[in-house]
Amino acid sequence: MTIETAHDPATTAAQAVERLRLAEARLARRRQTECGPSENARAAMRLILERADTGANITPTEIAQSLAISTASVTGMLDRLHAGGLIAFVANPADRRSKFVVPFDRDVDPDAIDPVTARIREFALDLPTDTAGHLAQFLDRVREVVDAECR
Template sequence: MPDADATVPAARAVERLRLAEARLARRRQTECGPSETARAAMRYILERSDAGRDATPTEIAEHLGLSTASVTGILQRLRGGGLITFARNPDDGRSKRVVPVDRSTDLDDVDPLTAKIRGFAEALTAREAEHVARFLEAVTEAVDRECT
């Protein structure tokens, strides 16, 4: 069992990360383009496109853990920004597919912060990455369980 005093820096680092993410979310709402949720939706749309499959609004909502009504608003803003368009779903006339307008868009351009984080992760050894991943998964589960 690790020494409790030795684990304090990790707990403090997570708290600083949570505060930084909250500040970033507020800035993104007012100052710098799409929200984090809209960026996550766009990443998913581009990943699906790269895999040769279009996404549906329902799939995007499920992926993000949001209601379809919330996702509809996000998709309308992405369409208004010229990032996506809608196409009729040939398999189901009642639904539509979400298609990126410019597939030459690089995921790193949509979310440069994620690209930076991947770069930081590449500097870790496999063992370090495994430890960090386990720790962050536990933190994520605790955050997800909060206020539910």
């Protein structure tokens, strides 16, 4: 007995998302051992840069909460980013026990931190405006499902 799979648009989209998820998992494993800062370190740098760009500050605890990792993991990761010259720490004037994490070199190109995002942005420029919006909504819904799993 042969199981036939439907080739309707919904199945095609779901299969494409599954291929993407598998590719992301493979990339995360490679980044753990082979190519520079970990996925968490890249995500932390994006957060730090985004906050700095809005004129807001971010603490190590907020980074840990945002990435859903332990503060101990964040401490080690931030120490490595600091040693690499990517971030600095400044005292929180309202609470001397806490510190803010700031980008050390504001000339750092965010695309250099994550070249995959830069390439995806290039591809997105080719999408028709109405398609880009629908695709973004679809992917946001997929992300919500993934984020909600095992919580």
